[in-house]
Amino acid sequence: MKKHTISILVENKFGALNRIVGLFSARGYNIDSISVGTSEDDSVARVTIVSKGDDDVIEQIIKQLNKLIDVTKVVDLTYDNFVERELVLIKVAANRNSRSELMQISEIFRSKIIDISPRSITIEATGSEQKVDAMIKMLDPFGIKEIARTGRVALKREFEGTV
Amino acid sequence: MRTTVNIITKHGDNIMSTNEMTGSEIFVKSLIEENVEYMFGYPGGAVIGVYDAMHDMSHIKHILTRHEQGAVHAAEGYAKATGKVGVVLVTSGPGATNTVTGVADAYMDSVPIVVFTGQVSTHLIGNDAFQEADIIGITRSITKHNFLVKDVKQLAWTIKAAFHIASTGRPGPVVVDMPKDVMASKAPFLYPKEVKLRGYHPFYFGHMGQINKAVEIINASRKPVLYVGGGVINSNASTELFNLAKKLNAPVAMTLMGLGAYPGDDKLSMGRVGVHGTWYSNVAVDQCDCLIAIGSRFDDRVTGNPAMFSPNSRKIHIDIDPSAISKNVKVDVPIVGDVRHVLERLTPLVNPLNTKEWLEQIEEWKAEHPLRYENGNEIRAQYVIEKIYELTNGNAVITTDVGQNQMWTAQFYKFLNPRSNITSGGLGTMGFSFPAAMGAAFGVKDRPVFSINGDGGIQMNIQEMATAVSNKLPLKIVILNNGYLGMVRQWQDLFYKKRYSHVTLGNNPDFVKLAEAFGGAGFVADKTEEVVPTLEEAMKINDRPVIIDFRTIKEDNVFPMIPSAGTVAQIIDYPKSVKELEMAKTQSEAVK
Ligand SMILES: Cc1ncc(C[n+]2csc(CCOP(=O)(O)OP(=O)(O)O)c2C)c(N)n1
Ligand SMILES: [Mg+2]
Numbered sequence: 001m002k003k004h005t006i007s008i009l010v011e012n013k014f015g016a017l018n019r020i021v022g023l024f025s026a027r028g029y030n031i032d033s034i035s036v037g038t039s040e041d042d043s044v045a046r047v048t049i050v051s052k053g054d055d056d057v058i059e060q061i062i063k064q065l066n067k068l069i070d071v072t073k074v075v076d077l078t079y080d081n082f083v084e085r086e087l088v089l090i091k092v093a094a095n096r097n098s099r100s101e102l103m104q105i106s107e108i109f110r111s112k113i114i115d116i117s118p119r120s121i122t123i124e125a126t127g128s129e130q131k132v133d134a135m136i137k138m139l140d141p142f143g144i145k146e147i148a149r150t151g152r153v154a155l156k157r158e159f160e161g162t163v
Numbered sequence: 164m165r166t167t168v169n170i171i172t173k174h175g176d177n178i179m180s181t182n183e184m185t186g187s188e189i190f191v192k193s194l195i196e197e198n199v200e201y202m203f204g205y206p207g208g209a210v211i212g213v214y215d216a217m218h219d220m221s222h223i224k225h226i227l228t229r230h231e232q233g234a235v236h237a238a239e240g241y242a243k244a245t246g247k248v249g250v251v252l253v254t255s256g257p258g259a260t261n262t263v264t265g266v267a268d269a270y271m272d273s274v275p276i277v278v279f280t281g282q283v284s285t286h287l288i289g290n291d292a293f294q295e296a297d298i299i300g301i302t303r304s305i306t307k308h309n310f311l312v313k314d315v316k317q318l319a320w321t322i323k324a325a326f327h328i329a330s331t332g333r334p335g336p337v338v339v340d341m342p343k344d345v346m347a348s349k350a351p352f353l354y355p356k357e358v359k360l361r362g363y364h365p366f367y368f369g370h371m372g373q374i375n376k377a378v379e380i381i382n383a384s385r386k387p388v389l390y391v392g393g394g395v396i397n398s399n400a401s402t403e404l405f406n407l408a409k410k411l412n413a414p415v416a417m418t419l420m421g422l423g424a425y426p427g428d429d430k431l432s433m434g435r436v437g438v439h440g441t442w443y444s445n446v447a448v449d450q451c452d453c454l455i456a457i458g459s460r461f462d463d464r465v466t467g468n469p470a471m472f473s474p475n476s477r478k479i480h481i482d483i484d485p486s487a488i489s490k491n492v493k494v495d496v497p498i499v500g501d502v503r504h505v506l507e508r509l510t511p512l513v514n515p516l517n518t519k520e521w522l523e524q525i526e527e528w529k530a531e532h533p534l535r536y537e538n539g540n541e542i543r544a545q546y547v548i549e550k551i552y553e554l555t556n557g558n559a560v561i562t563t564d565v566g567q568n569q570m571w572t573a574q575f576y577k578f579l580n581p582r583s584n585i586t587s588g589g590l591g592t593m594g595f596s597f598p599a600a601m602g603a604a605f606g607v608k609d610r611p612v613f614s615i616n617g618d619g620g621i622q623m624n625i626q627e628m629a630t631a632v633s634n635k636l637p638l639k640i641v642i643l644n645n646g647y648l649g650m651v652r653q654w655q656d657l658f659y660k661k662r663y664s665h666v667t668l669g670n671n672p673d674f675v676k677l678a679e680a681f682g683g684a685g686f687v688a689d690k691t692e693e694v695v696p697t698l699e700e701a702m703k704i705n706d707r708p709v710i711i712d713f714r715t716i717k718e719d720n721v722f723p724m725i726p727s728a729g730t731v732a733q734i735i736d737y738p739k740s741v742k743e744l745e746m747a748k749t750q751s752e753a754v755k
Contacts, residue, residue: 011362014311019303026304056489063486069308069328072362 001052003032005084005154008047008065009039009073016070020047023068029053029061033086033151044072048153077154084154087126089114090136093143094121102142109135120145186315186346187216190279193322195222196354199250201241201605202226203234207254208294209281209343226605226634229626231258233598235265236624238276240602242269243585244560246399248330249276249602255283256294259340260301264592266336267305271589272420273397275334277325284344285313299340307335312342315350324358332365333484334397365483369500369508377455377479377496378512384453384477386521387413390436390465393420393588394458394482400503401425401581404457407510412518414525416444418459419573422584427577428557433525434534434577437465439570442532442723442736447525448473449731456480458502461491462589463728471730481505532723534574535737541716542691544568544643548575550695551613551641554702559611560585560603564596564620566650568643570721572615583610594623597640601627604636611639611702618644618671628681631708638708639701642674645715653720657748678710689714722747 010016017036024031032050039046051061058076065074077084094102095118102121106113111125125135129152136147184192190213194202203226206214217225228234231253238249253262259280269276283292299311308328310321318341325337381387389411395404401424408415408431415425416436425432433444448454454476459465461480466472469491478494480487481502488497498505536545548571551559557579563569563586578584585603587595600614621642631638643649648666655663675685684704688697694713701709722737738744 014313015299015303018300022303060486060490063488067484067486069360069363 001054002078003050003052004058005077005082005152006049006051006062006065007075007077007154007156008049008071009044010047010068011070011072012038012043012045013070016045017047019068019070020049020065023064024049024051024061027060027064029057033149035151035153037153048151050152075156077156081157082154083157084128084152085126086129086132086152087124087150088132088136089122089124089148090139090144091115091120091122091146092139093119093145095119098142102139105135105138109138111135182351183349184352185212185216185349186312186318186341187213189315189318189350189352190322190341190346191216191220191223192352193319193354194250195220197248197322197326199223199248202250202252203228203237203241203602204252205231205234205254205258207258207281209255209258209283210252210341210346212343212346213252213281213341225252226601226630228598228601228630230624231261232265232594233601233624233627233630235262235269235276235278236592236595236598237602237605237627238278239265239269239272239274239595240562240585240599241606242274242276242602243599244582244603245606246582247275247606248326249274251276251278253278253280254294255281255298255343256296258294259298260296263301263305264590266302266338268587268590268592268595269336270305270307272587273334273393274336275329276336277329278336278338280338280340282311282340282342285342286344288342298338302338305336306338307333309338309340311340312345315345315348318345318350319352319354320358323355324360327358328360328363332363333394333487366485366499367483367501367504369481369498369505371508373496373498374505374509374512377498377509380453380477380479380496381411381455382514382516384516385518386450386452387411387516387518388447388451388454388476389413389415389425390418390448390454390456390459391415391421391424392418392457392459393424394502395421395424396458396581398458398483398502398504399581400458400506403503403506403510407506407513410510411513411516412522413455413516414447414522416440416448418462418465418588419586420588421459422573423578423581424458426579428579431522432577433529435573437462438467438725438727439574439721439723441534441574442734443525443528445723445725445731445734446528451476454478456482456494457506458482460487463491466492467725467727467729467731532736535739536719538691540691542689542694542713543719544571544645544713544715545575546691547641547643547694547713547715548572548615550698552576554695554698555611555613559583559613560600560607561613561615562586562596562600562603563615564617565591565593566617566620566648567645567653567719567721568615568617568620568649570650571643574721593617593620595620597621598624598627600638600640601631601634601636604638605634611637613639613641615641615643617649618642618646618668619648621674622672625677628678628683628708628710632682635706636708637705640708640710642710642712643715644671644674644712645717645719646671647717649719650721652718656718656720657724658726674710674712678708683707684709685712686710687712687714
């Protein structure tokens, strides 16, 4: 089963997000991550959902989303060239001995330290899901206390090829 | 929200007025603009202002049902019989939750209705206020769309949008929730001529490239089957279907919802396909080389095991709902569009087919495996239905409930016209038949309306006798009284070693007295020879509803039958003898 990144434009009004989430739960579709915010038009929200499923299931998901009256556009970015990012905050246990190594790791991943205390540091990182996963793996041995991830946001690339 | 506002003067005088009106008045004016004839409803605290505005209204007739579920099924019956939008008005909380079964029913069967629910005032929403229920949340997954009106200025637009959404594309129910304070506040009345919804563009005209591909497949076929569903009726395409079938010389198999789309007495009709469909329609669908699905949705009650469904055919699927396509069964050529529009373009392009051998084969099957039952002294439900068919010349509007009564009606009433077979197919709602018949009777005055029921289901909305009597509806309410929850008993008989668990209806009321207590008429019959005279007597009564209690044989089973998720190879046909019945049971034990 392949992971699909589905980008949805939906009327920015009462209950609209509920309709999308409700559709996934009512029909038993899976949601790996979901992120929501206003789009370039403030009467429209952009919802990015990452979902796993066979091609048949993904096809149904797209059709069912299109059927929602408040949904104005649905694109499965998976087969397009697209840019994706995720933001994560990770609070790791840190003491005098481990702090400098943690700072090195953070640097390698081009992330930022945004909070520090005698017992922990909090790192902010952005990147692809793989990058975030790799970073979490590197930090794990130090003792991760808390993680907050935004889920994937994505946009189609304007030009084919890399930017 | 983008709205196109146009002032309409259709019904005269003060509609153009920019004088402020209350939400309740706007509500009434809007329904008049929508040409609503009937509204089925039940008042309460949250809509008392709306009811006040309706006090002097003469354009729209409000029918006070005796339960909100009855109101929704009545609206469904009205919508299915007439093709117009059914309208319901109820109060908040329990009034709204009582509509849920009906709304879900309309959603499953694509019935255009708009249900207006009262709601507590906006400042109380979310406070667990008296008679508050989050009906928008509750009905989100069982409506085509729903609206909470937060501002009286949006009310007229919302009503227009609700009717538009309910009645276009694949039809369905829309709920409009109206808080009490919104309905009391004022705004100028401007009824939009049309609404534009950015996310809603039903696609009516099939893609010509797809139509051409379909034509190629059809023209190469020698064993075609038209597999026809309720979509043909919703798009008023019976004539177009008839023309196609006749041009192709192709046999027609109908789903439960499709019955009436094609005349049941025509030579090309194979009757119903599916679990309790005719033997030959199921076998023909299995063996055809080209399956043309028209406004049908490859429902599991038709396909059984989808992997084994019609294995040798190339498949064409015409449906207005893209999500219905390739949901259960992969097809070769999908055509998204309104059935009528698509058939109008497709039929001129196909060639008359040489189906002589195929039709002969089907005639042979019809002769070998007809629909059957054994008649005797005790009344058979099948016989009752056959006689109703004969006495009404196939011209009645028939509503059915759910269970054996529904299956036998589908088998033995040969529906000749569309919008004549009104039944709860998708949700299978017991208690549907009687209130749906009331709604149909308001919409259809020139044909008799029969409501067919089991003795179980009739008791689920029997309170509507009061509504039917008050409105002098000349309904014929037939009870096929077998003393059992018959369909469940049949399953326990066939698949659970006859361990009858809680299916006996021991204490059925005296239905004749019950009818009379409500002010209706009542008849009872318990011998086959009494069936026709009793029906004839009942059909003479035209100023009130009449209940006819047919005491039928108790333990009869509906055949043919394909056990769940089975295939055509497992059809159990009507057993000719007791021995065969026992064999059929062992056979069905084996496939369970
Ligand atoms: C509201 C509801 N509850 C339960 C069922 C399950 N069910 C399906 S058929 C049936 C038996 C119906 O009995 P009756 O109305 O007497 O009809 P019969 O099958 O005997 O003709 C039941 C309980 C249902 N379809 N709807
Ligand atoms: Mg019964």
